[in-house]
Amino acid sequence: MAKLTAKQKRFCDEYLIDLNATQAAIRAGYSSKTANEQGARLLANVSVQEAIAKATAERSKRTGISQDRVIQELARIAFVNPQNVINPKDASVKADATEDDLACIQSVKVKTMDGAKGKSVEREVRLNDKMKALELLGKHLGMFKDKLEVDADMDLNITIDYGEADIG
Numbered sequence: 001m002a003k004l005t006a007k008q009k010r011f012c013d014e015y016l017i018d019l020n021a022t023q024a025a026i027r028a029g030y031s032s033k034t035a036n037e038q039g040a041r042l043l044a045n046v047s048v049q050e051a052i053a054k055a056t057a058e059r060s061k062r063t064g065i066s067q068d069r070v071i072q073e074l075a076r077i078a079f080v081n082p083q084n085v086i087n088p089k090d091a092s093v094k095a096d097a098t099e100d101d102l103a104c105i106q107s108v109k110v111k112t113m114d115g116a117k118g119k120s121v122e123r124e125v126r127l128n129d130k131m132k133a134l135e136l137l138g139k140h141l142g143m144f145k146d147k148l149e150v151d152a153d154m155d156l157n158i159t160i161d162y163g164e165a166d167i168g
Helices: 006-018 021-027 035-044 046-063 067-078 130-140
Strands: 105-115 118-127
Touching: 006 021, 006 035, 006 046, 021 035, 035 046, 067 130
Parallel strands: none
Antiparallel strands: 105 118
């Protein structure tokens, strides 16, 4: 791997913050007027690509965050059965809910109120967005295409008809 300049190294570090090449170029000291072009040029540089890939792999190893782990977490949210998590009688979290089921919980609120007729308890268990998780998994699997991809060999014939010419 070729040696990076100090500015290129700084770009790599900044790029890993938000994966925004233009902003990374600006923070690394490149002109804001040309940051868009500089960012694209830097991302096309093989040495910069290698440095970013290496740093990304090191961060993934250090944090334990990987694509597989993200997909697994999305699957936990997408495929949860709410009946396995929430007791419908009192809106409480079931004591026998599995770790996978509990991973889908976004929040739990319990509000206790004293009133003239005694104490009352209001509970709310919110699950993460199941539809969004399914959508993200579907996109990952290539199930939903925003663009139609056509791969075909075609001949184009153009015929121009000027009608019958009346000569004479």
